[in-house]
Amino acid sequence: MNEITTSEFVRSLLAVLLGGGGVYLMLPKGVSGISPRRGFGAGSAAFALALLISATFWSPPGAGLSRAFFVLFGLTSIASGTLMITARDPVHSALWFAAVVLSTAGLFLIAGAQFLAAGTVIVYAGAIIVTFLFVIMLAQMEGKASYDRSARAPGRSVLSCFLLMWALAYALISMRSDARATVEGGSARLLADERILIPTPSITRVGNSPPQSGLSEVLRRASRPTAQLPERSNPAGPHVAGLGATLFADHLIAVELAGGLLFIALVGAIAIATPKPPIRPVVRVASPPANAPRL
Amino acid sequence: MAASDWFGFDNLTSFLLIGAALFALGMLGFIARRNLIVMFLSAEMMLQGVALTLVGFGRYHGNWTGQVFTIVILTVAACEASIALALTLVLFNRRLSLDVSLWSEIHEPDAATPVDTLDPEPSETHSGPESYPHLIPAGAEPPHPRQPWIERRE
Amino acid sequence: MHGSFLVRNCWLVPFFPLAGAVAAAIGGKRLGASAHIPVVIGIGLAFLVSLGLLGAAGADSTTVLFDWMNAGGLRVPVEFRVDGLSTMMLSMVTFVATLVAVFAVGYMAGDPAYPRFFACVGLFVFMMTGLVLSNNYVLTYVFWEGVGVCSYLLIGFWYAKPAAAAAAKKAFLVNRVGDFGFAIAIFWLWTVANNHDLSYSVVLDPANLKLIRPEAIFGISLLLLWAATAKSAQVPLYVWLPDAMEGPTPVSALIHAATMVTAGVYLIARSMPMISSDPRVLAIISLVGGITAALAAAIAITQTDLKRVMAYSTVSQLGYMFMALGAGVGSVAQLAVVAAMFHLFTHAFFKALLFLSSGSVMHAMGGVIDMRKFGGLRRKLPVTCATFAVGGLALAGVFPFAGFWSKDEILAALKLASEVSGGAEGTGWGWVYGLVYWVAVVTAGLTALYTGRAFFLTFFGPERLPTAEDLAAAGHGSHDDAHTNEHGHGHDDAHGHDTHIGHESPLIMTFPLVALATCAVGVGLLFGPTGIFEGHLEHTLGFENLGHAEHGTDWNSILIGTFAALFGLALSYPLFALPSRIPSILATRLGMLYRASLNKFYIDEIYAAVIVAPLSFLAQLSKFADVYIVDGLVRLIAKLPRALSRSALAPYQNGLIQFYAAAGVLGLAALLAILLLI
């Protein structure tokens, strides 16, 4: 407890306790005596407080508007995440997850990953969640089910996950303190490796050879060990071009693997989802007319 | 330029904190919710947390590797979603329910049946805003439907 | 140019048989009755390459293919050596193997496991040529074990027959005893060798040999002898060889007469530069050889099984080689080695010939091999009779057949050795060589006697063919004694071999016989008196440093040896060719001796009582301890967690995936928290 100040320790503990309690109250469960609405309200209030406390640990990058946006997106993402896992209606869950994705995309923007922000929105919000919605609607036309109204062992789950969260946060906060402490002459204990104090760890610098095109160059870069990637790759060029260049040269193998994975997943999904008789144990409708449209 | 372009260890920590929170919350959703689809959504949220961490590191180190691996995560998430949804549909077609408790055959052959089928965990009652209609403040109030809205949907 | 190309690519010699073996093993089912083609071609090609190498020999060259092991101080490359000794062995091995493989095409025809046989033969030739070619002890050891495995596979070729399975097991186990000695020798050598390099060219370098302590050389040499006694069937580890006759006859001819059993002799000869520096070891080698030769010859006289006679004869002749090797003291060293290797060379031909002839007889007799069951076959089997006669004369050592020349050289070497070692300036072991010399002479006489006995019993006297009961006892008229009914293949009467009884073998079997017979006559004349062999062998690693004093022709020994042989043969004719009661009278008169010889001097029984029984008792004891004490404890320990988990942990295996995930997360979080806080 030397690396972390008492204030930080207390704040983190408070945030996790409040947050855990809040989420516990918010989770759907059939505890008699507490009205679900009231429990949800109290829980969300506690969680909001915890969120505000935890925001004191953040030090957003940039200046002015950028900082404000960081805090906004950070708060939104965590709040939406909590609401997602506590929502009774899976459709609401999906929408809250969309909110998480949008906030995360905002954070990506602040971290300078514009293409990724747009890509995340397209892939997650535009495709994955919509597909989820589609499936939820197909599967749950009856409305809210009883299993959506009772969480599994909420106390135990909340305990484990917030313990995990606290451990992670503690590690991060104390590491930051370490960095500070060591600069001031203290000693780092958690990670006795002074490399964490160097803002940019030493990745073997590859000579800035003039950019060449051609297959051989691409292959040379693709077969290069990751530890030899240039430390700052093409900082001057446009964002997407630089990302594309490193993606299709340095990480060519990963890209090809990902492509193969996608293809296999596509085939697998089609193979799995194709209806095979008996489709449903309960026959609901008369057999469709012979000329009924497919799908 | 220099001030706004600076991305130090503290800034990185902020990203990591948010990523960790998303990860833990996703984990919580995965182990606490019983709806298959919500579980998968939670898993995706864990991936989001990891992606955020990666992007933060990428920014901190000033190279593309973090973003590249976030793209890989996106790919994996897409694959996961397609396969998971296909499986979910198949499972739903078998049991007509998305409750994950119905799929608990992976236990000791002679062990007791899981707790859910014997003694279902208590769930909230359907007391809520949706069990009786909202009325527009105009005209005479129509008689209350006695059934909850779910049953009347047929 | 041509030669150096071959030398650089000497790996082709082992490669061709291996390729053939692999082809026969993989394509065996498809090839069926033509499964021999790849193997025969492979071995034949290997023979051609060996001939080329023979022409190119004299070069003391090594070829490193690749590094096999390179760990710490141990570096073992796969390297091959082409010099006089290896090329001589190579050409002999591949030549005999080619002929035997051709013979086997006829002999093994119709066997259900035909492809397996040829695959094993090809593999064996690969191993043997590799053993001969390899240039370091570790590699030699690998191939040494390899030929052991092949021998095991081939002795137990008819594995459904209990006797064959037991013989294979016995051969393997006895060989393991010897291999153990070899392994220890290698370990020891590694500790003392210069730079821990086990290459022959380094170890056998005189400069390096001087660095090794004499005690180490003594120990290593004895261990190598130990290894050689097992592989080359010497006292006390010869017991496996007679039993190995359970294998198909071509196998006996190839492996247990001509090639594999010579590996021990080869090893000693190869290590001669090291061994010859210690006269004690040499004397022991000679003594071992002498005892073996005499003992085996004495046993061979009374055996009734034609193949078994040949087997003991092989043991006896190997004993001759050891005698000769042991005679390599001082200035006689080179002469002794040449004599041993020359006998090895000639023996390979005539012993393979004798075995194949026996096989031919057996083939003709429908699998019966007991000499009491047939006789007077010289008219029915003229070719076999003639070739057997040639082989027998060569074995007996009658001028001008091959055996004569080599045996004469051995006798000469022994005599010289006794002269050199004896006397005031000698090593004091001269009496050993003197003794061994006379043992060799007596053995020569015995050899001629039992050879004549086997020949006359088989081919002379009134003509007799095996009766139906004999055929049934030998395995229902199938073409080998090992084809029992439980072998599973339908060797029914329609198979056609019964009708062959009493007829000469087909051309594919007689051709190798004739070829080998030609060699048995020719090689002695060609290489013996001309000095070609000696000249060739001189181009061998370390041999130029062996003592080679000038010596003249030793007429005494020639006369004595020839007399012994002729005496033996002359004695055998009236005893066994003519109807005579003398053998039975002798048997009753010398009852004890006769029974002892007939029962192989009870060596197997002594082994069983002295070694096998205590070990078996120990094994029973261990089994008891294992089953009741160790297993009991283990079961007890196993029951504890079982009971515990059944009652305490099984409920947690409840099938709810989320429960598992939660437990995992909790563990992870707790671990992290502990790591951080403590």
Add this chain to the structure above:
Amino acid sequence: MWAIIGIVLKIGVVVGLMQGTVAYLILVERKVAAYAQDRIGPNRAGRHLTLPFGIKINLPFGLLQPIADGAKMVLKEDVVPTYVDKPLYILAPMIAIIAATLGFAVVPFGPVGPGQVMQFQIAPGVDIGIVYVFAIGSLAVYGVVLAGYASNNKYSFLGGLRSSAQLISYEVPLGMSILGMVLLAGSLDLGKIMAWQDQHVWGIVAQPIGFLLFLVSGFAETNRLPFDLPESEQELVGGFHTEYSAMKFGMFFLGEYMHVITVSYLTVILFLGGWDFPGLSVEQTGLLSAILKVLVTAGKVSFMIFLIMWIRWTLPRFRYDQLMDLAWKSLVPLALVNLVATAGIIQLIRG
């Protein structure tokens, strides 16, 4: 600070203009429909109008019809049915209109780039331009899906389901159809794509298949005939917006027309050269040329909007299975072939 004010001003102007345009587009649509069906269409609003101070005007073509329509929308009673999922029910039209508006942030409605008197773009210099548009466009589906789900009505629900499947399906060929142009121009920035077309040829010449694919997929993305299955009046009695009335319904309407405008702009920028016209080039940076370029763009966009309306009133609606077959079995393979061929040809030419 001034930059922010400028941006806010720009946003205000653009959004305001668009809303106004949309209002009049409805009028145009009605007129086009009328001409297509050999009718006259609205022609009363604005005639014999008496303004204060006794000024009498007589506007032709029912030019004031949009104002009347708008007033009607705003003033009607806003009915929220009883059994709807209220938060989502209210959220859905908002999403529809917000998504449609946000996408316009990076669409250049005139010349952009260094040296211009003014950047005719709300957020200039975004180098992921077109990807951003797609990201926002992919959010538009939420409006329809949520409306269908929240309405708690079988028809609406079916409309929502159809919409989600349709929009996801058509996003794939839509995205792939423009990749050819992106490859050619070497940038995702819409301004640079226009500049490339000025220096070389129009996209419709360089990428005819891409143009066709984009047009078809764009139709599907805007939910307009012949791809208006989510709302098809005859089958689903209005589909996802059955339960909506008053201004909420108006917001869907607004969103749809803004989508039309966006798609038209994108088509013009990507495939019809944007502001490019004989006599205009990238180098001209003066005020006059800027105005001309904006006008040229607006003219092309107007043509595209007219084309879309024309098609709407000309072609019949697809059946649902045909719709899916078209996307997955025709458009996607075609787009892939187009992309690969383009990449190959570019590689060949550039060496």
